[in-house]
Amino acid sequence: MRDEIRPDRHPSPSEEGPASARTPAAPGIGLPGATTLRWEIVCLLALSLGAAAVSATISFLGVLTATESLAEHTASLVRPQADERPWLDLSWQLYRVAVGLVPVLLVGYLLHRSAESMRTIGFDPRRPGFDLGSGALLAALIGAGGLVVYVVSWRLGMTVTIAPSALEGNWWDVPVLILQAAKNGILEEVVVVGYLLHRLGQLGWSPWKAVVASSVLRAFYHLYQGVGMFFGNLVMGLVFGWFYHRYGRVMPLVVAHTIIDIVAFVGSVYLIGHLDWLPG
Numbered sequence: 353m354r355d356e357i358r359p360d361r362h363p364s365p366s367e368e369g370p371a372s373a374r375t376p377a378a379p380g381i382g383l384p385g386a387t388t389l390r391w392e393i394v395c396l397l398a399l400s401l402g403a404a405a406v407s408a409t410i411s412f413l414g415v416l417t418a419t420e421s422l423a424e425h426t427a428s429l430v431r432p433q434a435d436e437r438p439w440l441d442l443s444w445q446l447y448r449v450a451v452g453l454v455p456v457l458l459v460g461y462l463l464h465r466s467a468e469s470m471r472t473i474g475f476d477p478r479r480p481g482f483d484l485g486s487g488a489l490l491a492a493l494i495g496a497g498g499l500v501v502y503v504v505s506w507r508l509g510m511t512v513t514i515a516p517s518a519l520e521g522n523w524w525d526v527p528v529l530i531l532q533a534a535k536n537g538i539l540e541e542v543v544v545v546g547y548l549l550h551r552l553g554q555l556g557w558s559p560w561k562a563v564v565a566s567s568v569l570r571a572f573y574h575l576y577q578g579v580g581m582f583f584g585n586l587v588m589g590l591v592f593g594w595f596y597h598r599y600g601r602v603m604p605l606v607v608a609h610t611i612i613d614i615v616a617f618v619g620s621v622y623l624i625g626h627l628d629w630l631p632g
Contacts, residue, residue, distance in 0.1 A: 382465065382466050382467035383466045383467070383554065384465075384466060386555055389551055389554065389555055390555070392462060392551070393548065393551055393552075396455060396458060396459070396462070396543065396547070397543075397548075397569075399455060399458070400455035400539070400543055401455075401539070401540065401543055401544055401569065401570075401573050402569070402573075404573040405569055405572035405573040405575070407573075407576075408572060408573050408574065408575040408576040409572060409575055411575075411576040412575045412576050412578070415512065415576075421509035422509055422510060422511055422512045422578045422579070424513075425512045425513065426512060426513045426514075426515050427512045427513070427514050427515065427576055427577055428515045428516075428517075428518040429514065429515070429516045429517070429532075429617070430445075430516065430517045430518065430519060430528070430529060430532050430617060431518045431519075432518060432519060432520055433445060433448070438522045438524075441522070442522070442524050442528070445524075445528045445531075445532075446528070446531070448532075449528075449531045449532060449535045452535045452536075452539055453535055453538060453539060455539060455543055456538055456539055456542050456543065459542055459543060459546075459547045462547075463547075470542075472550065473542070473546030473547060473550050473601075473602050474546065474596075474599070474600050474601030474602045474603055475542055475546055475602050475603055475606070476603065477603075479601065479603075482601075482604065483601065483603040483604045483607055484604075484607055486595075486599075486604040486607075486608075487603070487604040487605070487606070487607025487608040487610075487611065488607070488608070488611065489608075490591070490592075490595065490604060490605070490607075490608035491607070491608040491609075491611035491612050491615075493591075494588050494591065494608065494612060495611070495612045495615060495616075497584070497587070498581075498584050498588065498612070501580055501581065501583070501584035502514065502580065502581060502584070502631075503629065503630070503631065504580070505578065505579065505580020505581065505584075506578075506580070506631045508580070510578055510579040510580040511577060511578030511579065511580040511581050512576070512577055512578045513631050514577055514581075514631070515620065515624070516529075516613075516616045516617045516619075516620040517529055517617050517618075517620050517621055519621075525621070526618055526621075529614070529617040529618050529621075530614055530617075530618070532613070532617060533610050533612075533613030533614040533616075533617055534610045536609060536610070536613050537605075537606045537607070537608075537609035537610035537612075537613060538606050538610075540570070540609060541592070541602050541605040541606045541609055542602060542606070544566050544569055544570055544589070545566060545589075545592055545593060545596050545602055545605055546596065546602035546605075548562070548565075548566050548569075549562050549563065549566055549593060549596055549597070552565065552566075559597045562593070563589070563590060563593030563594065563597065564590070564593075566589055566593050567585075567586050567587075567588075567589025567590045567593060568586065568589075569589075570585050570586070570588065570589040571583070571585045571586040571589065592605050592608075
């Protein structure tokens with residue numbers, strides 16, 4: 353017997369809110385059963401950010417048991433991939449960006465298979481003004497708060513020293529850092545917010561239960577940065593989850609995350625070592 357999928361509610365198409373709530377879950381139009389959806393979620397996360405959460409936890413435990421203070425350890429987010437051969441390093445950097453976006457392509461396929469699309473989760477260019485404006489505001493809010501959490505928690509020995517970029521002065525460093533930032537924004541927000549909250553809603557999860565689960569996952573795949581950033585990313589996940597359920601669009605979150613990472617990656621090249629209060 354086919355598993356039954358029940359939608360959270362059935363509002364009018366014009367009502368604001370997440371696409372998962374606006375689109376009734378109807379098996380007759382291609383939505384898989386509940387068991388299939390659960391396995392779909394598990395497999396996608398196991399191939400992407402769920403695996404990253406396990407890796408980050410192992411890394412954190414290793415650092416925690418090896419040093420007296422987390423601040424004694426450095427985490428480089430973008431590292432050289434080849435020694436003394438810039439062309440090979442550039443090739444590896446572009447490869448990492450491309451491979452990192454494969455789970456997003458898989459999300460698109462899975463939504464298409466269930467008679468949906470990326471538009472269902474608001475990953476589309478329909479509202480560029482809203483997406484850019486609200487994304488910039490979120491970036492300012494989360495970015496400023498995140499910087500404070502990082503500096504304070506680092507001084508308390510609760511966070512590792514984060515080196516956003518360890519690239520070595522090639523002409524292509526800044527373009528690659530921007531691409532890495534965009535990759536992070538697209539991957540994390542499409543998978544952990546848009547896709548995951550949409551699917552959990554179709555499985556009957558309450559909005560805030562789904563948001564908390566998404567936020568905890570986000571916190572865990574950042575755990576390699578330390579305890580302070582774990583909680584900082586937990587709060588970021590709660591804010592982003594609230595925004596998605598309020599407006600039904602993941603694109604502003606992609607914009608916000610990309611801006612935050614561009615400022616962190618590119619800014620670190622010019623600021624670390626020149627500002628006494630900034631670790632690094």
